[in-house]
Amino acid sequence: MKFDISFYMNKKVFLTGHTGFKGSWLCKMLSGAGAIVTGYSLEPPTEPSLFGIAEIEKDIHSIIGDIRDYKTMKSTFDAAQPEIVLHLAAQPIVRDSYKDPSYTYETNVMGTVNILECVRNNRCVRSFLNVTTDKVYLNKEWHWGYRENEELDGYDPYSNSKSCSELVTHSYKNSFFSDSQVAISTARAGNVIGGGDFANDRIIPDCIRAAMKHEDIIVRNPFSTRPYQHVLEPLYAYLMIASKQYEDVEYADWYNVGPDDADCFQTGALVDLFVKAWGEGIKWESRYDGGPHEANFLKLDCSKIKAVFGWYPSWNLETAIQKTVEWSKCWATGGRVRECMEKQIKEFFNSIA
Numbered sequence: 001m002k003f004d005i006s007f008y009m010n011k012k013v014f015l016t017g018h019t020g021f022k023g024s025w026l027c028k029m030l031s032g033a034g035a036i037v038t039g040y041s042l043e044p045p046t047e048p049s050l051f052g053i054a055e056i057e058k059d060i061h062s063i064i065g066d067i068r069d070y071k072t073m074k075s076t077f078d079a080a081q082p083e084i085v086l087h088l089a090a091q092p093i094v095r096d097s098y099k100d101p102s103y104t105y106e107t108n109v110m111g112t113v114n115i116l117e118c119v120r121n122n123r124c125v126r127s128f129l130n131v132t133t134d135k136v137y138l139n140k141e142w143h144w145g146y147r148e149n150e151e152l153d154g155y156d157p158y159s160n161s162k163s164c165s166e167l168v169t170h171s172y173k174n175s176f177f178s179d180s181q182v183a184i185s186t187a188r189a190g191n192v193i194g195g196g197d198f199a200n201d202r203i204i205p206d207c208i209r210a211a212m213k214h215e216d217i218i219v220r221n222p223f224s225t226r227p228y229q230h231v232l233e234p235l236y237a238y239l240m241i242a243s244k245q246y247e248d249v250e251y252a253d254w255y256n257v258g259p260d261d262a263d264c265f266q267t268g269a270l271v272d273l274f275v276k277a278w279g280e281g282i283k284w285e286s287r288y289d290g291g292p293h294e295a296n297f298l299k300l301d302c303s304k305i306k307a308v309f310g311w312y313p314s315w316n317l318e319t320a321i322q323k324t325v326e327w328s329k330c331w332a333t334g335g336r337v338r339e340c341m342e343k344q345i346k347e348f349f350n351s352i353a
Contacts, residue, residue, distance in 0.1 A: 002352045007243045009034035014080050017041050017088030021197045024050040026235050028341050031059035038080040040065050041089055050196030054338050067111035077118040084127045084242050087115050095201045097158035108161035116172045127246040130169045130186045134300050135159035145301030148254045183245035183252035189234040190227030190258035190300055193320055195327020207274045208328050217284035222268030227258040227300050230320035232348045233313050258300035263317040273318055277325040314351045
């Protein structure tokens with residue numbers, strides 16, 4: 001299903017987590033569609049950052065603040081008077097959640113409470129989407145995808161805190177919005193890749209850092225399986241869900257957003273694709289570093305979003321890797337990354353059936 005992105009023309013959108021990797025791409029999509037975007041987030045989580053490199057602050061109204069600080073966020077929210085709220089802010093790294101579980105829970109759980117309190121105490125909002133993760137499910141290492149009605153119980157502090165964020169959203173929907181016209185949904189997305197991700201402990205950023213230094217790529221667990229997809233895939237789905245439930249509250253629900261089975265790759269196979277796309281004779285080696293527990297096999301069943309909206313992924317994993325390498329080489333050679341982002345967004349929209 002191809003929805004009309006011009007829906008967002010002059011719509012007031014409040015976006016948490018706008019300085020992050022996904023948030024920066026989403027800002028670019030929304031500003032390109034003519035939306036009036038207010039972003040609320042901490043400073044960019046990495047240096048360098050996509051937010052800084054691509055000068056995203058030119059495109060939106062950016063407020064630097066902590067989602068744990070309800071008073072400041074509410075003041076920003078009240079001034080923005082948004083019609084649509086997209087909640088992406090989070091502590092998103094599994095390994096970091098082991099290092100600082102308290103901060104992870106404060107951010108991912110109470111941050112969700114705070115943004116929902118802003119929505120509850122304003123009459124302007126018609127559509128709210130909480131972006132969580134594929135890791136919210138109780139992982140039984142099944143070789144089939146988890147569906148939206150499966151049990152929520154993430155293992156590590158990050159995954160578990162996002163399970164809690166889901167449950168908080170469910171409770172608020174039932175307790176405060178059941179008879180209102182505010183549409184409340186969550187979207188559980190798989191692993192995303194794309195140009196401008198500089199996070200630690202993510203495989204593609206690790207690949208890019210090694211390739212730029214002409215070093216071997218170190219892979220912790222080449223046999224772990226994840227649902228990889230280009231970052232524009234779930235962002236498009238988020239915008240579609242938020243727009244459709246804005247028009248009809250009956251669309252409000254819980255949705256998995258992930259690739260088709262063919263793009264649920266083992267990490268080693270993913271790195272093989274990267275090595276092929278990057279060239280320059282780079283190679284990788286497996287080296288387990290004895291880190292904390294992470295799921296070995298994870299896949300989503302996306303039948304629901306396909307049935308409800310007619311949504312299907314547009315770029316396969318090989319294309320996603322190629323686009324990621326294209327952006328990264330543009331940046332590495334001092335190219336115009338804003339133009340590269342705009343070009344790739346246009347190419348993505350043109351590829352949608």
